[in-house]
Amino acid sequence: MKKFDKDRLLLGLAGPVLALVSAFLLTVIVLAATGIDPIEPLRLMVENAAYEDVQVLIVNQAGTYYLAALAVAIGFRMNLFNIGVDGQYRLAAMLSAVVGAAVTLPGPLHLLLIIFVAMLVGAFWSGIAGVLKAKRGVSEVVSTIMLNAIATSLIAWMMLPKNLGVQLEGSNDLTTGDIAESGWFPAVSLGDGLEIYGFTFVAFALGVVYWFVLNRTRFGFDLRATGASESAAQASGVDAKKMIITSMLISGAVAGLAGMPQLLGETHTYNLAFPVGVGFTGITIALLGRNSPVGILFAAFLMAFIDKASASLDQAGYAKEIGTIMKGLIVIAVVVSYELVRRYGIRRQQQKVGEELAAGHAIKTDKEVAA
Structure with missing residues (x-):
């Protein structure tokens, strides 16, 4: 053994x-x-990562990637391919930013409201694909790809000044308005203006929750069993269709949180420069990390390192x-x-x-x- x-x-x-x-x-x-030169760019990337400001950027980016990868991994465990994480993440970030800017509440309540809206929007958007899969047999790959495109168009429409967007005077940028300070998530200051997003630590803590639920609860067992063999799970009394919808809802809720580190820790608004493609990078990270919380953590840091350490390569030619x-x-x-x-x-x-x-x-x- x-x-x-x-x-x-x-x-x-x-x-x-x-x-x-x-x-x-x-x-x-x-x-x-x-x-x-095949070696010099790689050497420069390692050298760039030695700077403290780049290290902070890597940690902050890794938190966002970690959440996106966890969302993908939840679907993978259920033998579902949630390609729509990117659309779920962006739509959730945009609408939670709108709600956050529209209200002013005591700190904890304001934060909880923004986070709740993000999870609700992400779960709703992925839940559409889950229902289509469970009730009509529609491939989640096809439906989530289409929902990504719909989310992109929907965000563009809602960001118009005549709808929910705000255009700054003298700027072509469109935003959702600024979230009041009561809705900011406290950051960890390292001095010299360097800060690690506070929500980054929440992201890593969710990895522990993911491991516990998956390996130490009945729901986690049912999810893994259904992912391994839907017919066998049904024979043992598991409602496979219910598990499909539930896992997609949870996957979408976690995807909705992927935008929170940056929204609550830095930008405090959603604008045209908000990162895109995070969900697709999350797919790579989940695959590389073998859907394991520890593996995903290392893979998230690797992808964040590549992103941030290569950003200044153009300065060296x-x-x-x-x-x-x-x-x-x-x-x-x-x-x-x-x-x-x-x-x-x-x-x-x-x-x-x-x-x-x-x-x-x-x-x-x-x-x-x-x-």
Whole structure:
């Protein structure tokens, strides 16, 4: 039994390690093929990460990525592919910012209202895909992609000054208005104007909640069982359709929180410059982290490092899009390496079963001879 657990651990680590090594080698090959020094940009990124202000940016970005990846991982555990996290996150951030700017309440109540609205909007938007999947058999991949497009158009329409948007005088930017200070989440100050978003720590704490619910509760067991085999789960009394809707609602609620670190910790408004693509990066992080809260944490920091450490490469004469190339290659490497590891694991398991059967046959033969 111990040997099996050891093999499973090694196979679990082999996937991400192989993916990262492959991505690094592919990055070097791509840069060299285009006539760029393949090592110097990577060295500069490591050097940039040594600066304290870049480290703070990495931590803050990792918190946002962590929440987006958790939202994706919840769907993955249920064998659902929630590609709509990006739309859920942006729509939730926008509407919670509108509500936050429209009211003024005592600090805790103001914060709770904004957070509640964000979770409610995210859950509602993903719940549409969940209902379509459970009631009509519509693929969540198709529905969430379409809902992303609808969310983008809906946000653009609501941001118009004649609707919910506010256009600053002398600016082309559109915002939702500023949230009063009572709705700001306290930050951790490191001096010299450097602050870590307070909600970043909430994001990491949710990883602990995710692990506990998934591994120590009946709901988590039902979710994993339904994801592994819907028919088997139904045979054991689990309502698979209800689990689909519930997991999509929870996934969307967590996706709605992905915008809170920046909204409550820095911008205090939603504007045209609010980050996009966070949900898609969350898919990469969830895959790389194998849906494990610890794995997702490391993957979130890796992606945040690539984003922030590559931002100033253009100052040294290198394209900052090198970071985007690296992230894309990681996606490819993850898919390929995990499939290779999966196939090896199957062959290894079949080999072990064959060895055990052979050993059992040998013991039986020895007993027959002795008799």
